[in-house]
Amino acid sequence: MARFDPYENNGGTCVAVAGDGYCVVAADTRLSVGYSILSRDQSKISELADKCVLASSGFQGDIKALQKNLAAKELVYEHNHNKKMSCPAMAQLLSNTLYYKRFFPYYTFNVLGGLDSQGKGCVFTYDAVGSYERTGYSAQGTGAKLIMPVLDNQLKSPSPLLLPAQDAVTPLSESDAVDLVKDVFASATERDIYTGDKLEIVVINSSGIHRECIELRKD
Amino acid sequence: MMKLDMSALETQFGAPAGEDGGLLFDVDGAAMPAMEFPNCPDFDRFQAKTKDMVKNKRGTTTLAFIFDKGVIVAADSRASMGGYISSQTVRKIIEINPYMLGTMAGGAADCQFWHRNLGTKCRLHELANKRRISVTGASKLLANILYSYRGMGLSIGTMIAGWDEKGPGLYYVDSEGARLKGNRFSVGSGSLYAYSVLDEGYRFKMSVEEAGELARRAIYHATFRDGASGGCVSVYHVGPDGWKKLSGDDVGELHYQYYPVQKTPVEQEMTDASTS
Helix, strand or coil, X not given: CCCCCCCCCCCCEEEEEECCCEEEEEEECCEEECCEEEECCCCCEEEEECCEEEEEEECHHHHHHHHHHHHHHHHHHHXXXXXXXXXXXXXXXXXXXXXXXXXXXXXXXXXXXEECCCCCEEEEEECCCXXXXXXXXXXXXXXXXXXXXXXXXXXXXXXXXXXXXXXXXXXXXXXXXXHHHHHHHHHHHHHCCCCCCEEEEEEEECCEEXXXXXXXXXX | CCCCCCHHHECCCXXXXXXXXXXXXXXXXXXXXXXXXXXXXXXXXXXXXXXXXXXXXXXXXXXXXXXXXXXXXXXXXXXXXXXXXXXXXXXXXEEEECCEEEECCECHHHHHHHHHHHHHHHHHHHHHHCCCCCHHHHXXXXXXXXXXXXXXXXXXXXXXXXXXXXXXXXXEEECCCCEEECCEEEEECCHHHHHHHHHHHCCCCCCHHHHHHHHHHXXXXXXXXXXXXXXXXXXXXXXXXXXXXXEEEEHHHHHHHHXXXXXXXXXXXXXXXXXX
């Protein structure tokens, strides 16, 4: 009897870190199937709006479909409202888009990063069917379990649910955040077979979107 | 091919709710299809496989109870994906409107989406009828939606708590289609632990502080014993003027408040020796 088996995991890791006035979104560029590497140069990052960048890991077919879908919806929004979508608006759109495929999910693990309407960095982290939360930092993908504890160690701040509210710790500067991201990816590459080759880093701040590429271990 | 009831996703205006990602009305050209279903011979096995593969966020302890001064609602803040803690800062108490709260247990995406949908429907009811929706009505709206998706694999265990014209109201609604009116509920993987503490300490006549403390203690004990619960305990009170957040405490710190470290005699001697 034919089994319907449409998914595969192409591996990879995505990270985003938000700060005061900037957001760093990074992902590796390795595409794997099982123990084989199919590409060392496949981007997981999509710039959806001028202050909003999506990084997705998981099944590449669904990643491409999802990113194209969102880009198209963003364009429709621009045409209707005469402005680009803000990051929190895109966050809810992504959540709804994922949930509309609740019974045939996009096998994608997403991290959305950007600036909110006040110009502060924001990161939204998702599960495969659209549950989302705004956080200060996040990692998703095969290397996430290696990276998140390090980010927690460096960046964790008092929970926003506490009452009386406690101030978050002073966030990192933009260059420190980029260095931290490079370090965590270097470490994840050491211990995760699906992460490596190249690291794409996208920084969003008030002056726009800047890209950087650094090499990772190729083994 | 089975025909599924999509009426829950339609608003009074005919266009499916949530189309175009959050906008309610059909904006020109941007039609979004109704929920897609895979074209496969064995739907149930496919759902079971995807559920294991995708490992959606879930796990919780939530509770709510009615007492003479209103309703107390409390929850932890942990979300787990399989064995991995995906977040310790999840908002599980959802503010439907200024006088009604919903709690979230089970699948995080399911709860978030359908509560947001419920909030939209409650607002539409207010606009259409020029009066607030009752807790009975809101819980019925949600229960009917969930009943129509019964058997599809949604996982939602929620409580709708609020204050309407009839006074405090509390309903338990779940994805099996159950809708129960009651005075005391706890939902989630840690609910058994929370029930023990809650049932033992509950009295109808309590002050708001006492009731809040009972709820906080119950959730704390659940987080202590249940691996899928943890993070922060949030406690809300719903009174005649609406809801108000009473407290938000990290359970790690609550532990030492309830069970302060006892110094052993040996330690005590050593500190005395160093000061003499």
